[in-house]
Amino acid sequence: MINKVIDNEYNNALEFARKHYENFPVASLFLPARLRKHVAIVYKFARIADDIADEGDAEIKERLENLSLYRLKLSNALNGNYYDNFWAALDSTIKNFNLTEENFFNLLKAFESDITVNRFETFDNVLEYCRNSANPVGRIILELFDIRVDKIFDYSDSVCTALQLTNFYQDISIDFLKDRLYIPLDEMKEYQLDDDKLLIFNDEEKARFRKLIKLQVDRNRKFYERGEKIIPALMNHPNAAGGLICQLKLTILGGNKILDYIERNNYNTLEYRPTLKINDFVKLFFKAMFK
Numbered sequence: 001m002i003n004k005v006i007d008n009e010y011n012n013a014l015e016f017a018r019k020h021y022e023n024f025p026v027a028s029l030f031l032p033a034r035l036r037k038h039v040a041i042v043y044k045f046a047r048i049a050d051d052i053a054d055e056g057d058a059e060i061k062e063r064l065e066n067l068s069l070y071r072l073k074l075s076n077a078l079n080g081n082y083y084d085n086f087w088a089a090l091d092s093t094i095k096n097f098n099l100t101e102e103n104f105f106n107l108l109k110a111f112e113s114d115i116t117v118n119r120f121e122t123f124d125n126v127l128e129y130c131r132n133s134a135n136p137v138g139r140i141i142l143e144l145f146d147i148r149v150d151k152i153f154d155y156s157d158s159v160c161t162a163l164q165l166t167n168f169y170q171d172i173s174i175d176f177l178k179d180r181l182y183i184p185l186d187e188m189k190e191y192q193l194d195d196d197k198l199l200i201f202n203d204e205e206k207a208r209f210r211k212l213i214k215l216q217v218d219r220n221r222k223f224y225e226r227g228e229k230i231i232p233a234l235m236n237h238p239n240a241a242g243g244l245i246c247q248l249k250l251t252i253l254g255g256n257k258i259l260d261y262i263e264r265n266n267y268n269t270l271e272y273r274p275t276l277k278i279n280d281f282v283k284l285f286f287k288a289m290f291k
Helices: 001-019 022-028 033-054 060-078 084-097 101-116 121-135 136-144 148-172 173-178 185-190 203-226 228-233 243-262 278-290
Strands: none
Touching: 001 060, 001 084, 022 101, 033 084, 033 101, 033 136, 033 243, 060 101, 060 148, 084 101, 101 121, 101 136, 101 243, 121 136, 148 173, 148 228, 148 243, 185 203, 203 243, 228 243
């Protein structure tokens, strides 16, 4: 009976992922069938926490309280006390795959930061955010494949950080409307730019901002370069399925393509949001398959 209840929760998580993340059916093609429900339950955990932090009209205090309650539910579940069947299924995945619990708590730290922090003084502060918001996801996926090699974890961190940074530079104008900026304030100051006037820069300020974005993009490419080393490392690992390697290739190629678009548009991310087009996905897919 217990197994049937948990299986039902996995099915609910798969449906949740399909509804909330339009690319999940595509991404799941790269996953072994046995892992899809576990990836879905982890996705649901993260998405619900993200919604607590970022959706609706709740005040900061209420969001923090709700996220604190969510963290308590996670702690209780890891001790065998389940608020509902979802937490039983999540605990089953964590226990059965011996997933590092710290990665889940680090994700919650990032969501809490989304509530309380909207500016970052230095690039190191941005990287610290990425260590909690992005890197745990890559590590969880690797552990689901029973890949636990420090060097591979490090390469995965580089890929995940690169993707998070790319998303920041891609969504600058969107994030700013939410009063969020992921460009370090000390670098904004160096380029004589006011972080509160992003969308009303004059032509001279826009030119300086484009130079600042170029700095971000050039630095971001170095994270992808380091992260690419994960491909040969995984090829030598017995547990690395071909789908995982292909997905990582596609992910790295896609991230770099976004940076290419930013560069092609003279780093004007205030007025142009780069996105991948259908033909990009097709080209990148075949490049990932046969590279």
